[in-house]
Amino acid sequence: MKAVFVTEFGGVEKLRYEDLPMPMVGDGQALVKVHAIGVNFIDIYYRTGLYPAPPPVVLGMEAAGVVERVAPTVKEVKPGDRVAWAMHRGAYAEHAAVPVWLLVPIPPELDFQSAAASLLQGMTAHYLTHSTYPLKEGETCLVHAAAGGTGRWIAAAAKIRGARVIGTASTLEKEKIAREAGCDEVILYTENDFEYETRKLTGGRGVDVVYDSVGAATWEKSLGSIRPRGMMVSFGNASGAVPAFQPLALSQKGSLFLTRPVLTHYCATRDELLWRATDVFRWLIEGRFRLLIDKVYKLADAGQAQTDLASRKTAGKLLLVP
Numbered sequence: 001m002k003a004v005f006v007t008e009f010g011g012v013e014k015l016r017y018e019d020l021p022m023p024m025v026g027d028g029q030a031l032v033k034v035h036a037i038g039v040n041f042i043d044i045y046y047r048t049g050l051y052p053a054p055p056p057v058v059l060g061m062e063a064a065g066v067v068e069r070v071a072p073t074v075k076e077v078k079p080g081d082r083v084a085w086a087m088h089r090g091a092y093a094e095h096a097a098v099p100v101w102l103l104v105p106i107p108p109e110l111d112f113q114s115a116a117a118s119l120l121q122g123m124t125a126h127y128l129t130h131s132t133y134p135l136k137e138g139e140t141c142l143v144h145a146a147a148g149g150t151g152r153w154i155a156a157a158a159k160i161r162g163a164r165v166i167g168t169a170s171t172l173e174k175e176k177i178a179r180e181a182g183c184d185e186v187i188l189y190t191e192n193d194f195e196y197e198t199r200k201l202t203g204g205r206g207v208d209v210v211y212d213s214v215g216a217a218t219w220e221k222s223l224g225s226i227r228p229r230g231m232m233v234s235f236g237n238a239s240g241a242v243p244a245f246q247p248l249a250l251s252q253k254g255s256l257f258l259t260r261p262v263l264t265h266y267c268a269t270r271d272e273l274l275w276r277a278t279d280v281f282r283w284l285i286e287g288r289f290r291l292l293i294d295k296v297y298k299l300a301d302a303g304q305a306q307t308d309l310a311s312r313k314t315a316g317k318l319l320l321v322p
């Protein structure tokens with residue numbers, strides 16, 4: 001089968017689109033024929049080695065497809081089932097062997113592309129707004145890169161919680177996309193000081209929580225945008241990893257809480273995973289979240305998709321098809 005993988009970490013030139021043996025179906029696993037693959041920033045981290053894994057590293061954490069075969073004791077899914085998953089690497093391929101507890105049934109209303117475009121980023125928005133900092137009605141959050149794949153989902157999920165949403169975006173076009181996703185206010189953070197603007201928009205108080213996926217470039221000013229005893233949720237590194245810092249800074253900024261969460265720890269059991277996935281698919285079906293698929297690439301063009309994502313050219317979701 002064809003797959004996209006790296007044997008050496010580095011730029012997109014290190015990506016190989018070549019034949020690999022069909023994956024072995026281990027205990028508790030199913031073999032899935034992949035129909036659509038979600039592109040996520042984490043795929044870039046695995047390519048560059050920021051997130052280390054032993055080579056060959058088949059990229060991709062998210063896809064949708066049809067179960068072809070299951071290990072003997074498996075009961076959760078059967079051949080022919082339409083399923084999607086997030087959080088298991090190996091999705092940039094024609095087939096993948098996936099632990100069945102991670103497989104989510106795709107509702108009949110949704111096609112493969114919608115499912116592959118939603119699960120990882122939608123569940124991330126779900127855990128950030130419902131569990132990490134469970135937003136309450138009337139609270140205010142700051143969401144960076146609000147026109148991005150995950151950012152659009154967070155803006156929508158925060159509105160579902162009844163919060164006021166301040167987003168940031170780099171261009172006027174992205175500002176419009178962020179507003180359509182649910183942001184009440186959008187700050188062009190490439191032109192304006194978002195800390196100053198956030199303080200202004202909150203009457204000097206600061207927001208209850210910042211959901212920060214940008215990392216190094218926004219870190220300092222994000223801390224400065226939070227109310228006393230509010231929360232800094234640093235959940236990504238799109239501009240680079242946050243540098244080392246002194247915990248004392250949290251006291252100086254107002255006894256802040258800091259967390260650096262990941263999706264896997266918030267989908268720790270099958271029940272928790274299905275709770276989040278079911279909500280995400282329901283939001284889609286009920287039209288509470290409007291999917292924006294920026295572009296669908298061929299699997300062989302995964303390098304171009306990653307280049308576009310990393311160069312801030314995209315809004316919403318990117319997909320690959322085998």
Ligand code: NDP
Nearest residue numbers: 040041145148149150169170213236237238239262263312
């Ligand atoms: P996005 O679609 O959000 O793309 C990244 C966006 O970040 C860009 O469009 C851009 O928006 C903004 N950005 C700001 N500075 C830079 C920069 N220097 N280089 C590139 N982009 C920049 O990607 P994803 O939704 O896939 O992921 C966003 C982040 O969220 C990633 O860091 C990812 O790792 C993280 N994430 C974390 C999860 C977790 O559980 N911890 C789960 C899912 C995602 P603009 O042009 O408006 O500035």
